[in-house]
Amino acid sequence: MSLIRDNASVLASAIAEGEVSSEEVTRAHLDRIAAVDERVHAFLHVDSDGAIAAAKRVDAKRAAGEKLGPLAGVPLALKDVLAMKGQPTTAGSKILEGWIPPYDAAVVERLRAADIIILGKTNMDEFAMGSSTEHSAYGPTHNPWDLDRIPGGSGGGSAAALAAFEAPLAIGTDTGGSIRQPAAVTATVGVKPTYGAVPRYGLIALASSLDQVGPCARNVLDTALLHAAIAGHDARDSTSINAPVPDVVAAALNADVRGMKVGLVRELSGAGYQAGVQQRFDEAVAILTELGAEVIEVSCPHFEYALAAYYLILPSECSSNLARFDGMRYGLRVGDDGSRSVEEVMALTREAGFGPEVKRRIMIGTYALSSGYYDAYYGQAQKVRTLITRDFTEAFEKVDVLISPTAPTTAFKIGEKVDDPVAMYLNDIATIPVNLAGNCAMSLPIGLAPEDGLPVGLQIMAPPMGDDRLYRAGAAVEAALVDRWGHLLIEEAPAL
Amino acid sequence: MKTVPFDEALTRYEPVIGLEVHVELGTQSKMFCSCSTNFGAAPNTQVCPVCLALPGAMPVANRAAIESIIRIGLALNCSIAEWCRMARKNYFYPDMPKDYQISQYDEPICTDGYLDVTVDGKVIRVEIERVHMEEDTGKLTHSGGATGRIHGADYSVVDYNRAGIPLVEIVTKTVVGTGALAPAVARTYVAELRDLMRALGVSDVKMEEGSLRCDANLSLNRPGDPWGTRTETKNVNSLRSVERAVRFEIERQAAVLDDGGRVHQETRHFQEGDGTTAPGRSKEQAEDYRYFPEPDLVPIAPSREWVEKLRLTLPELPSVRRARLAEAWAIGEFEMATLVNAGILDIVEETVAAGVAPDAARKWWSGEFTRAASERGVEPADLPVTSADIARVEELIASGALNDKLARQVFEAVLAGEGSPDEVVAARGLAVVSDDGPLLEAIDAALAEQPDVAEKIRSGKLQAAGAIVGAVMKTTRGQADAGRVRELLLERLGVEG
Numbered sequence: 001m002s003l004i005r006d007n008a009s010v011l012a013s014a015i016a017e018g019e020v021s022s023e024e025v026t027r028a029h030l031d032r033i034a035a036v037d038e039r040v041h042a043f044l045h046v047d048s049d050g051a052i053a054a055a056k057r058v059d060a061k062r063a064a065g066e067k068l069g070p071l072a073g074v075p076l077a078l079k080d081v082l083a084m085k086g087q088p089t090t091a092g093s094k095i096l097e098g099w100i101p102p103y104d105a106a107v108v109e110r111l112r113a114a115d116i117i118i119l120g121k122t123n124m125d126e127f128a129m130g131s132s133t134e135h136s137a138y139g140p141t142h143n144p145w146d147l148d149r150i151p152g153g154s155g156g157g158s159a160a161a162l163a164a165f166e167a168p169l170a171i172g173t174d175t176g177g178s179i180r181q182p183a184a185v186t187a188t189v190g191v192k193p194t195y196g197a198v199p200r201y202g203l204i205a206l207a208s209s210l211d212q213v214g215p216c217a218r219n220v221l222d223t224a225l226l227h228a229a230i231a232g233h234d235a236r237d238s239t240s241i242n243a244p245v246p247d248v249v250a251a252a253l254n255a256d257v258r259g260m261k262v263g264l265v266r267e268l269s270g271a272g273y274q275a276g277v278q279q280r281f282d283e284a285v286a287i288l289t290e291l292g293a294e295v296i297e298v299s300c301p302h303f304e305y306a307l308a309a310y311y312l313i314l315p316s317e318c319s320s321n322l323a324r325f326d327g328m329r330y331g332l333r334v335g336d337d338g339s340r341s342v343e344e345v346m347a348l349t350r351e352a353g354f355g356p357e358v359k360r361r362i363m364i365g366t367y368a369l370s371s372g373y374y375d376a377y378y379g380q381a382q383k384v385r386t387l388i389t390r391d392f393t394e395a396f397e398k399v400d401v402l403i404s405p406t407a408p409t410t411a412f413k414i415g416e417k418v419d420d421p422v423a424m425y426l427n428d429i430a431t432i433p434v435n436l437a438g439n440c441a442m443s444l445p446i447g448l449a450p451e452d453g454l455p456v457g458l459q460i461m462a463p464p465m466g467d468d469r470l471y472r473a474g475a476a477v478e479a480a481l482v483d484r485w486g487h488l489l490i491e492e493a494p495a496l
Numbered sequence: 497m498k499t500v501p502f503d504e505a506l507t508r509y510e511p512v513i514g515l516e517v518h519v520e521l522g523t524q525s526k527m528f529c530s531c532s533t534n535f536g537a538a539p540n541t542q543v544c545p546v547c548l549a550l551p552g553a554m555p556v557a558n559r560a561a562i563e564s565i566i567r568i569g570l571a572l573n574c575s576i577a578e579w580c581r582m583a584r585k586n587y588f589y590p591d592m593p594k595d596y597q598i599s600q601y602d603e604p605i606c607t608d609g610y611l612d613v614t615v616d617g618k619v620i621r622v623e624i625e626r627v628h629m630e631e632d633t634g635k636l637t638h639s640g641g642a643t644g645r646i647h648g649a650d651y652s653v654v655d656y657n658r659a660g661i662p663l664v665e666i667v668t669k670t671v672v673g674t675g676a677l678a679p680a681v682a683r684t685y686v687a688e689l690r691d692l693m694r695a696l697g698v699s700d701v702k703m704e705e706g707s708l709r710c711d712a713n714l715s716l717n718r719p720g721d722p723w724g725t726r727t728e729t730k731n732v733n734s735l736r737s738v739e740r741a742v743r744f745e746i747e748r749q750a751a752v753l754d755d756g757g758r759v760h761q762e763t764r765h766f767q768e769g770d771g772t773t774a775p776g777r778s779k780e781q782a783e784d785y786r787y788f789p790e791p792d793l794v795p796i797a798p799s800r801e802w803v804e805k806l807r808l809t810l811p812e813l814p815s816v817r818r819a820r821l822a823e824a825w826a827i828g829e830f831e832m833a834t835l836v837n838a839g840i841l842d843i844v845e846e847t848v849a850a851g852v853a854p855d856a857a858r859k860w861w862s863g864e865f866t867r868a869a870s871e872r873g874v875e876p877a878d879l880p881v882t883s884a885d886i887a888r889v890e891e892l893i894a895s896g897a898l899n900d901k902l903a904r905q906v907f908e909a910v911l912a913g914e915g916s917p918d919e920v921v922a923a924r925g926l927a928v929v930s931d932d933g934p935l936l937e938a939i940d941a942a943l944a945e946q947p948d949v950a951e952k953i954r955s956g957k958l959q960a961a962g963a964i965v966g967a968v969m970k971t972t973r974g975q976a977d978a979g980r981v982r983e984l985l986l987e988r989l990g991v992e993g
Contacts, residue, residue, distance in 0.1 A: 083545075083552040096551065103545050105552055202552040208791035238556045238794050317791055320584050323595035324549045328654075342590050342652070369586070369786035378788060 022073030095353030105202020122157030152182030177431025184457025199234030258292030276449025319365030406457035528555030549593035569606025
């Protein structure tokens with residue numbers, strides 16, 4: 001076996017069987033990080049001591065005959081937007097440089113309870129604002145498929161860590177596509193669960209009504225196992241759903257789409273989508289049909305307004321969510337030399353601590369919420385949101401899942417779009433509607449675009465609390481492709 | 497500052513008032529986290545990631561606070577929303593950890609109620625516009641500088657213990673037509689609200705600790721004219737200040753208008769010292785709080801069943817209760833107001849329920865115990881004396897075993913922790929001397945000392961008997977029954993009483 005290339009479920013059973021120790025697996029990954037991360041820059045912070053100590057505890061538990069969970073002892077890369085007690089947590093921003101959280105996010109508590117080994121914190125666009133990880137205050141992450149290209153964003157660090165075999169599991173967060181688009185451009189799997197399925201307590205908020213924590217891995221089953229470990233109600237998040245979590249692991253093991261009705265969203269393909277992306281998507285549709293699914297075309301007429309509505313709602317919420325970074329209680333403080341007023345210190349701190357994309361969105365949001373403009377911008381955007389939700393509801397009356405390409409293009413070059421915000425925003429055109437409606441969605445690899453040899457992702461969408469449908473359909477497509485290729489697509493990534 | 501005498505001002509202008517009252521709820525925990533709400537803890541010891549607004553922390557609404565505000569709304573005859581949301585009020589200030597306050601904007605939980613108040617025998621209906629839920633801020637203390645405000649201070653410190661304590665804001669509609677009664681109406685309204693909160697048990701409503709705070713809005717207009725520009729006076733920290741602040745603003749605004757000037761729409765601060773108001777920091781531009789629905793909290797949707805269940809928990813309204821007790825105790829409005837203002841109505845009622853005559857219960861609590869409480873700096877009800885103690889002492893008085901003076905000594909000892917009234921009586925030997933023998937001895941001694949007085953009594957001047965009785969009481973250290981001494985004295989001298 002290969003300690004760094006094997007899937008999480010394989011590693012977990014090897015650890016459980018005593019074929020290998022969690023410490024050995026963890027050290028192998030720490031060595032891999034040491035060998036390649038200088039080039040990939042997936043991690044902002046590696047907690048070697050903490051990871052090894054946690055691995056030793058798992059090994060001791062096993063030695064003592066304690067029952068271990070399905071992912072016990074397996075390493076994981078954690079997006080740096082989740083609070084982790086005693087470890088730096090920056091959200092990719094200078095304004096939080098040096099802040100050490102005194103508490104664990106709910107998801108971190110669950111990872112620890114599941115004996116999953118947290119290797120460290122992964123790079124991201126500052127406060128999760130971006131689609132390329134270029135907006136990180138700590139420098140971009142490089143796509144392991146082509147180091148000159150972006151790994152997607154905002155969770156580019158988590159996706160790159162998986163694709164570079166630095167970790168077999170990762171946690172991401174998805175506000176408009178930050179799990180799915182990085183998964184698509186790195187040939188990994190990522191799921192944005194139903195809004196409220198995974199508690200947000202401890203997640204540094206970008207846009208509270210859109211943010212969702214989710215699992216990332218290199219195959220569908222591992223993703224499902226991680227999903228099961230983190231999902232479920234938590235009383236500290238009042239938007240957390242208090243209902244049983246759909247059995248996503250059983251769904252991933254039941255890779256059968258016979259009789260499943262699949263809707264192809266007319267508005268999310270065709271014009272604006274790269275030819276090779278469209279080609280692989282069409283092939284995936286054919287595979288689903290061959291597997292026995294009934295694929296029909298459905299229309300979601302209001303999706304064309306999704307991007308515009310999103311870029312009013314998100315900045316509005318983030319302008320308020322990010323107000324607390326004022327230099328008073330934690331993180332950066334600038335200009336506190338005794339000569340300046342508290343307002344001046346707050347302003348200087350925010351001026352120095354936030355990057356340009358963060359400032360842009362705070363200004364847009366502040367404007368959109370201003371008296372006299374609220375109805376025209378924020379209010380109108382919320383109405384569009386309602387219409388998009390209605391489009392989904394009507395579509396799901398006809399079909400079980402919806403599909404589209406995850407992103408309109410494959411990974412672009414670092415620097416190519418960083419000065420053109422709108423071009424950057426368009427990367428999320430297919431992923432944003434799901435967040436606006438609170439639905440769930442998965443991205444999984446379906447091949448390489450012929451023109452550039454870069455990965456393409458398929459997006460599968462399901463209604464709220466229909467997360468299991470994603471895994472059933474995703475596992476079926478994955479199995480068919482592995483049959484065809486003899487391996488997962490990620491195995492074709494160039495050696496680092 | 498120029499002012500016009502109050503009565504004169506009212507000959508030309510009609511006051512319009514509006515009151516915003518903030519009540520800190522007495523819930524065990526804060527509005528959005530489980531931190532304690534105890535007053536007076538060491539700074540920044542009752543805090544957690546949520547109320548410090550650490551990155552990633554999230555609020556969860558306190559059900560007990562929602563229950564309290566619904567009960568307040570019901571007691572104020574409001575409609576209770578079937579569905580409403582909290583909203584964020586955005587502004588930067590160091591006492592507010594999130595740099596936004598979770599409050600309510602256009603969807604308050606309670607709307608359209610009223611509270612009747614009686615001033616000078618006249619019932620005035622104060623209409624309530626809204627009652628909404630919000631959270632308190634932390635507390636800033638400014639050191640150095642002349643104004644005690646943040647501008648000009650050498651440094652400021654902040655205590656976040658108060659940040660996140662549930663706060664209910666009760667906003668009246670404009671109250672018109674009260675004329676010269678406006679200051680008294682304002683005061684009485686706040687007093688009535690305070691009593692209502694106390695009766696509901698939702699807050700300790702201590703103005704001096706800031707658990708009830710009032711902002712008074714006032715404008716003047718000439719009869720027949722539209723309403724004038726209003727000012728909002730803050731820092732009004734006692735009932736008396738409410739009345740004084742409204743009164744002063746009437747006098748000040750009248751002077752401005754008399755001079756042909758314009759009243760500025762502004763926030764003013766009440767100055768306890770001289771009873772005036774002073775302008776707050778003028779804002780360069782109107783604040784834009786950028787309210788929007790709080791996305792971290794689910795909407796509040798109280799079921800009708802829950803609301804009706806809460807309606808059944810409403811206590812008797814303070815005004816109804818006062819009228820009932822005043823009648824039962826045969827006392828007037830003034831005596832009742834005295835009990836209410838001294839904060840002893842509840843304990844007097846309890847004492848009467850323990851079997852003590854209303855007059856006696858009032859006498860002990862408003863005299864002896866109010867004094868003792870103020871000496872000790874506690875509430876009368878918190879003194880170590882029970883209604884049962886008072887009932888027992890009254891029994892002893894009625895049986896002649898104690899007189900009034902001895903009873904006071906008994907209570908002194910009870911308050912000093914010497915035990916129950918019976919234990920004190922036994923330990924100190926405090927009992928009316930009921931054996932005639934020692935009394936006659938003392939009478940004879942007194943008569944021998946004051947033969948001239950004895951002669952006067954014999955000659956029929958009975959009022960002179962007081963001197964002998966006094967002397968006897970003195971020698972028996974107050975333990976004699978003065979009535980019995982008088983009887984024995986007259987008998988001894990062969991005079992008809």
